[in-house]
Amino acid sequence: MQGLCIIAGSASTALANAVAGRLDVEPVRRTVERFPDGELHVELAESVRGKDVYLVQALSPPAEANLFELLLLADACRRSGAERLTAVVPYLGYARQDRRARGREAIGARVVADLIGTGGFARVVCLDLHAPALEGFFASPVDHLTAVPALADVLRATYRNDGVVVAPDVGAAKLADAYASLLVLPAAVVHKVRMSGERVAVRQLTGEVRDRRPILVDDMITTGGTIEAAVRALLDAGCRPEITVVATHGLLVGGAIERLSALPIERFVVTDSVAQPVALPRRFQVVPLAGLLADAIAHLNRGISLQSLAAHR
Numbered sequence: 548m549q550g551l552c553i554i555a556g557s558a559s560t561a562l563a564n565a566v567a568g569r570l571d572v573e574p575v576r577r578t579v580e581r582f583p584d585g586e587l588h589v590e591l592a593e594s595v596r597g598k599d600v601y602l603v604q605a606l607s608p609p610a611e612a613n614l615f616e617l618l619l620l621a622d623a624c625r626r627s628g629a630e631r632l633t634a635v636v637p638y639l640g641y642a643r644q645d646r647r648a649r650g651r652e653a654i655g656a657r658v659v660a661d662l663i664g665t666g667g668f669a670r671v672v673c674l675d676l677h678a679p680a681l682e683g684f685f686a687s688p689v690d691h692l693t694a695v696p697a698l699a700d701v702l703r704a705t706y707r708n709d710g711v712v713v714a715p716d717v718g719a720a721k722l723a724d725a726y727a728s729l730l731v732l733p734a735a736v737v738h739k740v741r742m743s744g745e746r747v748a749v750r751q752l753t754g755e756v757r758d759r760r761p762i763l764v765d766d767m768i769t770t771g772g773t774i775e776a777a778v779r780a781l782l783d784a785g786c787r788p789e790i791t792v793v794a795t796h797g798l799l800v801g802g803a804i805e806r807l808s809a810l811p812i813e814r815f816v817v818t819d820s821v822a823q824p825v826a827l828p829r830r831f832q833v834v835p836l837a838g839l840l841a842d843a844i845a846h847l848n849r850g851i852s853l854q855s856l857a858a859h860r
């Protein structure tokens with residue numbers, strides 16, 4: 548590797564360390580601490596002068612603090628003479644605020660992209676963005692990776708022709724098509740209406756699910772409200788009570804784990820794009836991203852195309 552360095556943000560320490568291990572480099576030692584007044588302070592404990600530096604930091608909750616830490620780390624690298632900086636953001640917070648659904652709203656995703664732009668990054672690497680068009684919010688080049696093939700791989704052995712891939716809302720229909728084509732299964736779509744941050748209702752379901760084993764697919768699970776409503780609609784429509792839920796980003800905020808555990812769901816599959824503060828119950832399977840991110844970083848370091856790792860547009 549040509550002068551390659553990995554720096555772990557504190558939201559992604561385990562993932563960044565695993566990526567560094569795959570690349571056979573030691574993560575750069577750094578300290579991240581809070582002063583007594585609550586201000587964040589970061590410092591690099593070793594030189595990055597002339598290096599190709601990859602800063603790994605998910606913008607998971609608290610997204611604002613994690614974003615600011617990423618920017619402080621970038622600033623420390625630039626001032627220390629790093630040759631090139633790349634932000635590796637396994638989960639992009641605020642991505643759902645990508646348009647004004649009502650009047651007088653802020654577009655949070657655009658603000659986050661602009662702030663990341665102040666970090667002086669040559670590129671930003673993201674994973675399974677809420678909407679592919681978010682790439683256009685950034686002035687710098689974005690490499691949009693996907694974990695969908697890796698997630699589909701862990702399901703393939705379990706499903707034959709009795710499965711159906713289900714999008715829990717219209718926004719996930721293209722994602723469901725991608726899984727359906729990888730798994731050679733039909734697809735169905737639940738049409739949801741969001742009532743509040745935590746509550747959603749289902750208007751209708753299109754596609755045949757009766758007597759089939761559903762695989763519900765989404766980009767993220769936050770409160771679990773979307774999945775809960777979709778599961779109830781699928782059961783009402785006569786699916787087999789053998790449901791799998793797959794999502795790249797397991798935010799699992801508030802009481803999401805308890806809420807989802809109370810449902811007749813056999814298996815949850817998520818990645819480690821978001822670090823879990825507590826061990827997940829046995830029904831949750833976590834697919835590691837270290838291999839995918841290490842491959843992407845190795846390609847970038849050598850100036851090789853990332854086409855084979857990129858998300859569908």
Ligand code: R5P
Pocket residue numbers: 643715716718719744745747765766767768769770771772773774
């Ligand atoms: C929405 O469009 C997203 O793709 C997810 O369906 C949603 O954000 C999940 O949130 P929750 O788990 O809170 O319903």
